[in-house]
Amino acid sequence: MTKTEEIANGVLKGDRRSIAKAITVIENNMPEAQGLIAKIYPHTGKAHVIGLTGAAGAGKSTLIEKIVREYRQRSKSVGVIAVDPTSPFTGGAFLGDRIRMQELSTDQDVYIRSMATRNYAGGISKATKDAAKILDAAGKDLVIVETTGAGQSEVEIIRVAQTVVVIHAPGMGDEIQAIKAGIMEIADIFVVNKADRENANKTAIDIQAMLQMDNKKGGWKPPVLKTVALTGEGVAELIEKIEEHRCFLEDDTARKEKLLKTKAEAELLEAIKERVSRTLIEKLKKEKKYDELIRGIIEKTIDPASAAEKLVKKAISDA
Amino acid sequence: MENKRKIRVLIAKPGLDSHDRGAKVVARALRDAGMEVIYTGLRQTPEQIVETALQEDVDIIGLSILSGAHKTQFPRIMKLIKKQGLTDVMVFAGGIIPEEDVSEMKKLGIKEIFGPGTTTEEIILYVKGNLPKRD
Numbered sequence: 001m002t003k004t005e006e007i008a009n010g011v012l013k014g015d016r017r018s019i020a021k022a023i024t025v026i027e028n029n030m031p032e033a034q035g036l037i038a039k040i041y042p043h044t045g046k047a048h049v050i051g052l053t054g055a056a057g058a059g060k061s062t063l064i065e066k067i068v069r070e071y072r073q074r075s076k077s078v079g080v081i082a083v084d085p086t087s088p089f090t091g092g093a094f095l096g097d098r099i100r101m102q103e104l105s106t107d108q109d110v111y112i113r114s115m116a117t118r119n120y121a122g123g124i125s126k127a128t129k130d131a132a133k134i135l136d137a138a139g140k141d142l143v144i145v146e147t148t149g150a151g152q153s154e155v156e157i158i159r160v161a162q163t164v165v166v167i168h169a170p171g172m173g174d175e176i177q178a179i180k181a182g183i184m185e186i187a188d189i190f191v192v193n194k195a196d197r198e199n200a201n202k203t204a205i206d207i208q209a210m211l212q213m214d215n216k217k218g219g220w221k222p223p224v225l226k227t228v229a230l231t232g233e234g235v236a237e238l239i240e241k242i243e244e245h246r247c248f249l250e251d252d253t254a255r256k257e258k259l260l261k262t263k264a265e266a267e268l269l270e271a272i273k274e275r276v277s278r279t280l281i282e283k284l285k286k287e288k289k290y291d292e293l294i295r296g297i298i299e300k301t302i303d304p305a306s307a308a309e310k311l312v313k314k315a316i317s318d319a
Numbered sequence: 320m321e322n323k324r325k326i327r328v329l330i331a332k333p334g335l336d337s338h339d340r341g342a343k344v345v346a347r348a349l350r351d352a353g354m355e356v357i358y359t360g361l362r363q364t365p366e367q368i369v370e371t372a373l374q375e376d377v378d379i380i381g382l383s384i385l386s387g388a389h390k391t392q393f394p395r396i397m398k399l400i401k402k403q404g405l406t407d408v409m410v411f412a413g414g415i416i417p418e419e420d421v422s423e424m425k426k427l428g429i430k431e432i433f434g435p436g437t438t439t440e441e442i443i444l445y446v447k448g449n450l451p452k453r454d
Binding site for chain 1: 324325346347349350351352353354355356357358359360363364366367370371373374375376403404
């Protein structure tokens with residue numbers, strides 16, 4: 001048995017060490033990565049993937065800990081991927097989400113993995129998506145992906161998750177923030193955490209007001225919930241809503257089909273783009289014209305777009 | 320696509336002491352040296368530490384202890400590390416560990432002990448120079 005087969009089989013059996021190795025393989029894009037994903041992919045699609053996002057300090061990790069406990073009470077197994085930013089200067093990262101979930105670390109049916117963004121913009125990366133697939137194939141009922149809370153442009157998360165939960169904390173911005181595009185449009189469920197604070201109600205009302213001006217989701221009306229992650233208050237209700245959303249997705253088969261198709265196509269295009277640009281660029285760099293054109297750009301006898309056009313046209317006609 | 324292999328380090332605090340400034344200083348230093356550092360937080364049991372190391376597939380574990388309980392905690396941790404098949408992970412320790420206990424701790428499999436006064440540069444140099452060869 002090859003190393004890839006060994007790890008893949010281990011993942012499918014739910015062996016924790018194999019899961020750990022598998023995530024390392026795909027995260028570092030090791031040679032076994034593609035073969036590994038190919039082997040486990042047919043076994044994905046069973047887990048309910050929840051994306052949890054929101055600004056730093058809103059209480060995501062603390063809330064996840066409570067969410068996991070609640071699901072464990074319902075005998076569900078859970079995988080958690082906690083994402084933190086990589087420093088653009090040093091390439092290092094402090095992965096500190098796990099601290100808030102440490103009491104769960106010895107529960108054999110909970111798997112927690114911390115991942116760094118490794119400078120992929122948008123708060124989530126291919127490696128994170130593949131890690132979610134691994135946990136799915138390993139048999140986890142739920143996979144929770146927590147993202148960096150980089151701000152408002154975290155729309156990437158919808159490519160991974162079926163249910164997106166956006167967390168706010170009171171006093172993080174007025175109603176104008178609530179209207180801004182991106183993060184507020186992707187939520188299936190809104191949560192105002194730290195609801196014991198004074199302005200929690202106002203924050204919830206602001207979000208409700210924004211939702212009333214908007215009719216996008218067609219059929220699913222995103223609820224606005226209040227929680228106090230530290231005490232667990234409101235978490236049971238949050239789980240109920242997550243389950244409701246899951247059923248909503250299941251029952252609406254037309255929507256489900258459409259979503260699956262969109263996701264599949266997005267993944268295929270991403271894979272194509274990565275391969276095409278990698279192989280094409282390698283090839284173009286070797287062209288004699290390449291250095292000539294760079295010279296031309298410096299001397300302003302040609303602009304970069306036209307230069308690119310020339311190179312690409314030649315490559316396609318040669319092919 | 321940025322995909323260089325990164326060194327993953329677990330900084331753990333076994334035992335019951337609640338002094339983690341040192342642990343956090345080391346964690347930050349290793350982060351600034353380009354590593355991905357996971358910090359467990361305070362009061363971790365040997366089971367929690369080893370399970371975390373396993374799930375996070377770390378290359379290195381740094382144990383920080385200031386309560387004097389290293390002679391009970393470290394043997395338990397190293398035993399579990401063996402049991403879980405993590406013997407290819409490099410383990411170092413720091414905090415308050417008397418000179419006379421160092422060789423005993425090293426016999427357990429802990430590669431190096433960094434006592435008070437160690438600079439973060441020393442630790443970074445050591446870690447980079449003693450990376451374990453992992454599968």
